[in-house]
Amino acid sequence: MAYIDDNNDLTAGKGKDPIKELDDELDKLLAELKEMEASDQAPDDTSDDVSSEKAEDAPTPDEIAEKNDADNPDDEENDDEDHPAKSKKARSSKPPKKKSKAPVIIAVIVLVGLISAGAWFLFDRLSSIKLGKSDGDAAPTEIFTDPELGDVPVKKVEGAQLNTYNTENLVKNDNGYYEYYSDGKKISKVGIDIAEYQGTVDFAAVKKSGVDFVILRIGGRYYSDKGALYEDGSFDTYYQQATDAGLKVGAYFFSQAITVDEAVEEAEYVVKKLNGRKLQYPVAFDWEIIEDDDARTDNCPGKTITAMAEKFCDTIKEKGYQSMVYASTSLMLQSYDFETMKDYEFWLADYREFPIMYYDFAIWQYNKEGKVNGIDSTVDLNICFKPYS
Secondary structure, three states: OOOOOOOOOOHHHOOOOHHHHHHHHHHHHHHHHHHHHHHHHOOOHHHHHHHHHHHHHOOOHHHHHHHHHHHOOOOHHHHHHHOOOOOHHHHHOOOOOOOOOHHHHHHHHHHHHHHHHHHHHHHHHHHHOOOOOOOOOOOOEEEEEEOOOEEEEEEOOOOOOEOOOOHHHEEEOOOOOEEEEEOOEEOOEEEEEEOHHHOOOOHHHHHHOOOOEEEEEEEEEOOOOOOOEEEOOOHHHHHHHHHHOOOEEEEEEEEOOOOHHHHHHHHHHHHHHHOOOOOOOOEEEEEOOOOOOOOOOOOOOHHHHHHHHHHHHHHHHHOOOOEEEEEEHHHHHHOOOHHHHOOOOEEEEOOOOOOOOOEOOOEEEEEEEEOOOOOOOOEEEEEEOOOOO
């Protein structure tokens, strides 16, 4: 019988089964006890032969009686008690042996010891199996209903920020950008994110149209098997022109990492590319699922995605920059583990009228086909709910 996982030596028939060992030992002890009982009950042929030989040479009862009468004439009253004829059976018959209880006691002690050892062995083996957190330590879950994704189990993590945005406080301004108000005061900022395929950009016109910040692609990783890194050819130009136009600047890296080491490599690439340049908005880890094509990231588990995002963000923070995670609604809900990601900020991509998201997010990308003065092609539109320097 195989046990729970590969950490157990009993898996797939490896090692010995302690239950079978106990059964074998018990069968052996019972067989030995039966042999001992059979030996104790066997007749003592040698003793009987000796008794028979002595009986043939012994005087007859009458001869003994006559001799006793002659030697003890006054002891007739004890004749019946000492007469050999009356006690012949008692002397000639072999008394039954008293059976020893030692084997039984030993067997019981050994059996109890084996059972105790076996129980401890099983407990030790099972307790050593690595199953992660116990049920008592794991965060409780509840069912969160998304109109498109359906019922999604989400963790109720203590300390995790939840989505508290009110749709009634969200309005579109005259330029078609979303703004968010709290107590009658606008608290949001308008932003766009662009890459080299946007072509030539008039950042002064972008700023004049009401855009407050721009998040620039700094580079990425190809989703082919080799997964080589590449830089965005327009980052340097965009950074300088956006800064000169008075726009706040952030950056993102398009990741196709499949290991934590690759995520660290990407973060270090970003830091090297920035070369000490200042950013007012975070550096985002943009890990995405590739649709309609084969990619090295296909079937990457959520545990790995979470670990990569955390390591990327931590590496960026260590270098003095702010960091965040870019994710679609499905990726954010179904792949990222908020037991460990509760302290990381998210940039949510959701193109519905208002995102129905369980957890909090700092930036919302609400339109991937927006129009902005100063850019000829379509562009992603964003609203930021949190203040950044």
